[in-house]
Amino acid sequence: MSLDSVKRAAETPDEPMPYAELGMKGDEYQRVCDILGRRPTGSELAIYSVMWSEHCSYKSSKVHLRQFGTKAPKSDALLVGMGENAGVVDIGDGWAATFKIESHNHPSYVEPHQGAATGVGGIVRDIMSMGARPIAVMDALRFGGADQQDTRRVLPGVVEGISHYGNCLGLPNIGGEVVFDPCYIGNPLVNALCVGLLRKDQIKLATAPGPGNKVVLFGARTGADGIGGASVLASATFEDESQAKRPAVQVGDPFMEKLLIECCLELYQADVVVGIQDLGAAGVSCATTELAAKGTGGMTVDLNLVPLRDPTLRPEEILMSESQERMMAVVTPEDIPAFMAICEKWDVPATVIGEVTDTGRLVMTWDGDVIVDIPPGTAADEGPVYERPFHEPAGQAALNADGPERLPRPEDLRETLLRLLGSPNLGSKEWVTSQYDRYVRGNTVLAQPADAGMLRISEVMPGAEETTRGIALATDGNGRYARLDPYAGAQLALAEAYRNVAVTGAAPLAVTNCLNFGSPEDPEVMWQFAEAVRGLADACKTLGVPVTGGNVSFYNQTGSTAIHPTPVVGVLGVIEDVATRVRSGFTTEGLRVVLLGDTRDEFGGSEWAHVAHGHLGGLPPAVDLEAERALGSVLVEAARDGLLEGSHDLSDGGLAIALAEACLAQGVGATLSLPGDDAFVDLFSESTSRALVCVRPEAFEALAELCGRYEVPCYGLGTTGGASLAVEGVFEIPVAELRETHAAPLPAIFG
Amino acid sequence: MARVIVDVMLKPEILDPQGQAIARALPRLGFSGVQDVRQGKRFEVEIEGEADEAALAEVRKMAETLLANTVIEDFTVHVER
Amino acid sequence: MARVIVDVMLKPEILDPQGQAIARALPRLGFSGVQDVRQGKRFEVEIEGEADEAALAEVRKMAETLLANTVIEDFTVHVER
């Protein structure tokens, strides 16, 4: 068996390498040759091809994502910004929170259960690698039409995968989304978010400083997971012995990950970790090059020492393996015994596989031969950067011209409300969320179906200050809005998540995002992407919330048909005293119901147009970030002053759906009248910057005064109580009927 | 009536966390000499009539579409002995 | 090295909701003629050395104490054919 060593590569400069099969362009390959001054070995090619892939290098998106930095609002809260495994923000009293959302779209289409499960596993390891204890997860999901055949395969599997992995880790699931649209039929979106807590003086970074320090690989053994590409390499370049088809599917072991979490936290506590990195996509290649590049600059690794699940793996396969539940740490030689003892306590296999050097080279050996000898920064940080061409899609103007004005408006608003409420997108998500543990760890203050999830902060880390604080999180995205106008669509996603956090009483602080798009090689898709990023960066600046990190998922398309551009935005907020949190909806009888914000005739991309007419055209509702910010201030101050007994944001389906959901929260009805003169517009328009609150009658004056101060319009609608939702002169619907209608759609389809 | 057995196991290259958890636990329980454990599923399918070739072919189709997830699992079908 | 198989099935009197769900789904998928389905577990235990009587006895003990819960499950042990 011949091994492609550095020596051999130097001796056989003309040997053809399968770079194209690994997704590398000719000029990219030429750059590798220029960097090395020779052709790369198979193992080096493995490293460069994964590190320079779209997924790892962000080569198509980088030039746009820079705006998140250049336009970032000034924020004292930002402790670690973009570029690390996850952003970290200061949440007060010595505490920091780290959070990030990431996609696992394609794997979840291939094998829904494992794809979604490993999506959760991966984002949790990102959070762990910052030195934090993961404390909750969320999942933003998008599927094809609810009644489409393949959705019945994908949705139950995805939900089961998230349920199994998250529940087994002991992380409460505190929110997410379930959206159906035929555009996602071959490209479901599975975006998983994790949030972690740490003491702000204990942030860990992915860096390998200090020559002589040891490189430890710990966690699961390495198998042939997700190395379809590497087998091309192994079989194409070398006489192959056992190049059986290698699997593309990664399988997760949440039990191992739970042990890893506890093990890492004990390692951090014992202070025996110099630098740490999780192994995600690109596995050992990524961890070694990134650690070395950010540290002293050099590293030696003996690949024979990597513990294998499958002993037939070749070095280039080891380098590309995406086996789950693995971490890599840099540890001083003196701390190795203590490190190993903690791993042993938790039954986590750990192996020293290399050492930090100051040579500026990442050198790997196999059976004593040098098979990798590269400057690590060239793989980790100096990947190709593309300025891909983009232009507005051909049909965009026509799409925007085809507004909802031409759609016939309904006479029967009762029927319209029930029809929307009973549609898969607006119906209850309980079929999904009842499969998730929302209670574990005992710190869940709000979870589904609240507007945002909220956690109190307590007892997660020894030596930390006690605090009354809590954090709130929401994710939102609307592909239809973004299809009509990606710039506004991204802003609307941010505005909605911001509002969802604010209605609980938490002040929005920072942003994470997952940008799901079609192929960046299609200039029309690239335009959508560029517009969305520009919109999000501008809006973050206006709202004063920095982007701390995120993820880009391209190639979500079947043939030449891309999904709706779907930026999903997560907002994290802080509430100073978690006991002042505002619960969702009408919490008791006898409260004044108040609508905050103005309503305009806006139906482009609305749920009504979608459900009643299957129509998508025109423009999405107008974005007014100043109004959004003012509304947020009113909500946060009102909560702090104890004025609010309940709240709910207005979004998809407008006031009608918000009222119905508010009644369903505690089974309390209301008798109301509408502020405007067009009941249909009042009830179903999706104008932004609006929320519903309820207050004790004696608190109304104070609320009105507060609204006056921030120039937020405020309309008393009526009073809570009774067993139905009665809107004067329009309809009266028993809460029981609302409940039945709302509960029906998902069980009817998924059993 | 006949009983047809469908055995479904994860493909050999796919991680089997269930089997691994058992294999790791065995030594602690005083069982030595076990090198590996893999955990799969066994289905007992009772069919009307005889287990002739046609019936077995039908069960095989069942295994392929429903009982096994052929993305990650292999299966075998046999008549109970 | 030898491979010993342990099959574990729920006792007949214990309800098997997974098997029933499959049995119910089959007609919808166009499979007829199936009277009942039961789902159990199959373990492949790789042991060092030969699968002699002593080794099989050991695996039987493993099955009884760990792999099966004899309150609700029956098991059989055999060497892979």
Place this chain on the structure above:
Amino acid sequence: MNAARVGVVTFPGTLDDQDAARAVRLAGAEPVPLWHADHDLKGVDAVFLPGGFSYGDYLRCGAISRFSPLMDELIPAARAGLPVLGTCNGFQILCEAHLLPGALTRNGGLHYICRDQGIRVENADTAWTSDFEAGQEIVLPVKHGEGRYVADTETLAALERDGRVVFRYVGGNPNGSLNDIAGITNEAGNVVGLMPHPEHAVEELTGAPSVDGRGFFTSILKRLVNA
């Protein structure tokens, strides 16, 4: 007087141990962490086996945990009268260890289910339920994939006859448990297992919309103080 000491066991994969310890503390007792690999009960007055996915629950819930060194100590101690409460995975472990009869199997609906569940206290004479009234209805969260209680006909009849069914689901059976059984006790009444989670229902701010779980902890405290 020293506070009562309640052991809270952690197995690899235990998840609700911090909640259990908090609930013990809020009730005024001292939670004592117990580690699965130690042959040591640390002289505690009672033991709480919390929920989770010990060993991933891949084989059967609780199957591997029950062989841990700690269980070697706990099993004889429980037989000798030490009060033991197992919730969820803890209940499964108690059954696997034969401290309680029967077994917990896959939910009838085949899905993991997390919801607030009505429960009737059928037996208010056990070590862990004396602060409730017999017949009292409470609300606790359930969250499990394998909580369907089964036992052979004779065992079931004996449980019913001897009043050893401690909790029954009301307002809908979440998992298809036989006789709607949510929890049972041993003959002596010192070992209780149930699927619902009292430790998630002890504070107004977090967890389930009730604080009905407090009764478990006040019950055991009274018993220990009066002992």
